Amino acid sequence: MTRKKSTTVGYLLAFFLGGLGIHHFYYRNYIRGVLYFLLSWTYIPIFLGWIDMFFIHKWNRNINSTTITHSKGDKNKSSAEQIKENEQNLTEINKGKSDNSLGSNFTNLMKELAFYSEKDIILPEYHHLRTSKEIMKSLDAIRYPKKESRYSGGISFEISYSSFDTNFVKDSIKYAQKRGVKCPEIPLQAYWTTFDKLNPKQLKWYFYWREQALRGNYLNVDLSYIFLFVYELLNYSFNSKAAFNVSMLVRLYENYLERHPKLEHYLPQWIADMLYEIGEIELAKKWDQDNVYTPKLYTLLQEKEDELQKISITTWKPYIRNYRETAFFKKHKNKVYKIFKESVPLLKEFHAAKGEKLVDVWFEIRNERIVRQLYRSAVVGREYDPIHLHVVRYYPTDIFYNEINTLFRLAENVARALNGEKREIKVEDGILPDDFKDKMLERFSNAARKTYERFKVVQKREGTEEGSAIPLPSEKKEKIASKVIIEFDDEKIKILNQQSIELQEEFDKRSSEFEVQNEELPVSKESPLSLDDDRDEKENSTFENTESTSENLSQLGNIFGALVAGDEELDEFIEALSDVELEFLSQFENGKFSVDEAKHFVKQKGLMLGMFLSDLNEKSNEYLGDNVVEEQDEVIAIYEEYEQVISLAKESFVHEN
Numbered sequence: 153m154t155r156k157k158s159t160t161v162g163y164l165l166a167f168f169l170g171g172l173g174i175h176h177f178y179y180r181n182y183i184r185g186v187l188y189f190l191l192s193w194t195y196i197p198i199f200l201g202w203i204d205m206f207f208i209h210k211w212n213r214n215i216n217s218t219t220i221t222h223s224k225g226d227k228n229k230s231s232a233e234q235i236k237e238n239e240q241n242l243t244e245i246n247k248g249k250s251d252n253s254l255g256s257n258f259t260n261l262m263k264e265l266a267f268y269s270e271k272d273i274i275l276p277e278y279h280h281l282r283t284s285k286e287i288m289k290s291l292d293a294i295r296y297p298k299k300e301s302r303y304s305g306g307i308s309f310e311i312s313y314s315s316f317d318t319n320f321v322k323d324s325i326k327y328a329q330k331r332g333v334k335c336p337e338i339p340l341q342a343y344w345t346t347f348d349k350l351n352p353k354q355l356k357w358y359f360y361w362r363e364q365a366l367r368g369n370y371l372n373v374d375l376s377y378i379f380l381f382v383y384e385l386l387n388y389s390f391n392s393k394a395a396f397n398v399s400m401l402v403r404l405y406e407n408y409l410e411r412h413p414k415l416e417h418y419l420p421q422w423i424a425d426m427l428y429e430i431g432e433i434e435l436a437k438k439w440d441q442d443n444v445y446t447p448k449l450y451t452l453l454q455e456k457e458d459e460l461q462k463i464s465i466t467t468w469k470p471y472i473r474n475y476r477e478t479a480f481f482k483k484h485k486n487k488v489y490k491i492f493k494e495s496v497p498l499l500k501e502f503h504a505a506k507g508e509k510l511v512d513v514w515f516e517i518r519n520e521r522i523v524r525q526l527y528r529s530a531v532v533g534r535e536y537d538p539i540h541l542h543v544v545r546y547y548p549t550d551i552f553y554n555e556i557n558t559l560f561r562l563a564e565n566v567a568r569a570l571n572g573e574k575r576e577i578k579v580e581d582g583i584l585p586d587d588f589k590d591k592m593l594e595r596f597s598n599a600a601r602k603t604y605e606r607f608k609v610v611q612k613r614e615g616t617e618e619g620s621a622i623p624l625p626s627e628k629k630e631k632i633a634s635k636v637i638i639e640f641d642d643e644k645i646k647i648l649n650q651q652s653i654e655l656q657e658e659f660d661k662r663s664s665e666f667e668v669q670n671e672e673l674p675v676s677k678e679s680p681l682s683l684d685d686d687r688d689e690k691e692n693s694t695f696e697n698t699e700s701t702s703e704n705l706s707q708l709g710n711i712f713g714a715l716v717a718g719d720e721e722l723d724e725f726i727e728a729l730s731d732v733e734l735e736f737l738s739q740f741e742n743g744k745f746s747v748d749e750a751k752h753f754v755k756q757k758g759l760m761l762g763m764f765l766s767d768l769n770e771k772s773n774e775y776l777g778d779n780v781v782e783e784q785d786e787v788i789a790i791y792e793e794y795e796q797v798i799s800l801a802k803e804s805f806v807h808e809n
Contacts, residue, residue: 156216162208170201179211267331268366270391274399277435281395284430287388290534294321316346317533323347324389332360337373344531345380366400370407378408378415383531386422394430398423418529425526428539442524445545453511460496460510462778464791465489471548471556478577484567489793492563495592499555502585514552518545558583566592572649725775726800732757733768737790737801744787 157179165175173188188197297318327347338354350358361373362381382404384390385397405419420439427436437443449471452463481488500510524541526532558580565576566589729737736753739745747761754764765781765788772780772794780794790798 157212159209159212162212163205166201166205166208170204171195171198173197173201175201175204175208179215181211267329267363270393270396272368273366273403274393274395275402278395278398278402281393281398281430281432283388283392283394287394287429287534287536288392290536291321291388291392293535294318294533295325315533317531319348319533320346320383320531321387321389321533324384324387327359328384328390330359332356332358332363335360337361337371340374340376342376345376345383346531347380350380365404370404372411373408375412375414378404378412379418382419382422386426386527386530386532387534389533394426398426401426422527422530425524428524428541429526429536443541443543445543447515447546447548449548450511450515450546453514457500460500461493463493463496464779464782465493465793466782466789466791468492468556469792471553472560473553473557475557475560478564480568480571480573481564484571486793486796487567487571488560488564491566491592491596492560494595495559495563495566498588498591498595499559499584502588514549514555515546516549518547519543520545554580554583562589562592565589566596569593570596721775722796722800725772725797726804728771728775729768729801729804731805732759733771734801734805736764736768737798738805740790740798743790743792743795743798745789747783747786747788750788 162175162178165178169175171188171192173185173192176182176185176188188200191197323346333356335353335356338351338357340350340354342349347355358377358380361371361377364371365381381390382401385401388394388397391397391400401419401423405415405423409415420441424436424439424441424443427433427439449463449467452467453460456462503510503513519542521540521542523538525538526536561577561579562584565579568576570593726734736745736750739749739753751761754761765783768781769779772778776794778794779791780797781788781790783789
């Protein structure tokens with residue numbers, strides 16, 4: 153063992169033999185000592201040696217602390233070997249070698265020190281689980297890290313490496329047997345919670361809550377505290393038994409899921425990862441949500457099988473391919489979207505006639521082998537490797553892409569026809585039946601009539617006045633209206649348009665003839681009257697011939713406008729919203745609103761987010777026939793076709809306040 157250096161000896165050597173650098177050799181500063189010795193003939197080192205006396209105490213303390221460090225390292229090494237031997241003895245005891253009296257005593261001692269019962273926590277389904285050797289080796293590497301020894305300036309020192317994750321594991325091992333005392337709860341909200349993010353009061357509460365949870369008393373607690381304990385279990389740093397860690401994670405999930413729904417996004421995945429890591433594939437599949445990958449559209453097609461038109465266009469858009477937005481589409485985007493969504497049930501009827509289901513025709517199953525990264529978004533300091541995993545995935549078929557893209561193009565053509573446009577975009581033949589477009593036109597003509605009639609009723613109510621009766625419509629108009637037959641035929645629409653053009657030309661022609669005649673005739677009292685009578689007679693004759701044509705065009709345009717206009721529906725929806733709902737929609741930026749911010753907003757209003765969103769979507773279904781908002785992961789998004797609602801809500805909220 154290296155002896156400690158004496159401060160007195162250092163002072164004496166520096167004072168009497170400092171010119172030769174002997175005191176530097178004493179403190180292992182060999183380079184300085186050689187320089188002093190070589191320059192001793194100049195007498196300068198003598199004065200430098202006296203100056204060095206001011207640093208003797210510091211050098212003495214440093215070299216003695218280095219000696220102590222080496223001594224402790226040797227002791228730690230021997231104690232580490234002893235701990236490993238004890239753990240090996242404990243493993244043998246668990247395997248049934250209880251005949252060893254020393255091992256039996258060690259087990260009894262551990263049971264006395266433990267403040268919870270492993271037997272009561274471990275679930276029967278996971279009782280057979282065993283921790284792998286690789287996991288234990290990774291823990292040992294953190295407990296007893298390798299150190300690099302380096303020398304500089306005559307001083308030796310050791311370097312060890314650590315990280316944020318490994319420091320957490322070390323702290324967890326240190327606090328594994330820490331018990332808690334009853335104390336008030338201190339709020340905690342942190343991301344990737346570790347011990348260094350807790351102040352003393354929070355740490356005290358954590359130990360108390362953890363002990364209560366281990367005893368089956370699951371107190372109300374913030375989510376960050378739960379994640380901290382979860383990280384301890386994932387790292388095997390609180391308890392090295394796989395059966396215990398998995399069972400405790402399951403108990404935390406079952407007891408806190410209702411209070412903290414966010415656990416659904418993490419714990420099942422991490423429990424599956426733990427089981428995959430130790431080779432329990434079948435048990436892991438029960439928890440693995442990614443074992444079978446189903447696209448969102450596949451799920452919605454099953455859930456909304458009888459109301460496919462309510463699937464948002466946001467869900468359909470990723471599957472629209474090889475489509476270039478036209479000028480008409482940019483101007484009437486919402487019309488095209490609505491026609492497309494309302495036409496999807498026609499595809500269902502088309503396949504049902506052939507005895508097929510949409511999900512069976514549109515999706516195919518593939519078995520794939522993937523590389524799974526374990527413990528995503530978790531604080532895990534020990535080493536682990538990714539694994540190979542066989543999964544089932546549902547992929548859209550070529551039939552699906554062809555039919556959906558053809559339907560989208562047809563939707564634009566139908567919108568063009570309803571809008572009086574003659575030009576159409578190209579649609580590939582042979583994918584959908586030849587009469588599919590006619591069915592779409594027929595479907596929307598019926599919907600247009602119903603919508604138009606609904607708006608007419610609303611106008612009658614608004615036209616009422618107090619003190620006078622509502623005049624009944626004339627019988628003549630009713631008879632004329634009853635005789636009008638509107639046929640949504642392209643040829644007839646073209647004929648009506650042509651008649652309208654000819655009528656306008658006739659007006660222009662007669663107007664010019666009248667001007668010429670008026671210039672040529674002499675001024676008299678009778679001529680204007682005779683000309684007026686003649687002109688009125690001719691115009692009346694012309695109007696009588698084209699009266700039905702004008703009415704047809706007028707009513708046709710009204711019906712088309714009522715079909716997809718939607719402005720009145722949006723206005724009615726905005727008027728039906730409460731002040732809180734208007735303020736809520738005003739918080740959206742770029743069509744999105746953070747879930748955490750949304751929860752904070754509704755909490756200030758004394759409401760629950762889930763109920764609030766349900767009421768909002770219920771109103772939108774009543775006025776718009778579809779939901780307007782949807783919760784997606786960490787944000788609440790508004791459907792793209794209803795983004796106009798945000799601007800209208802902001803205008804209404806600002807106006808009212």
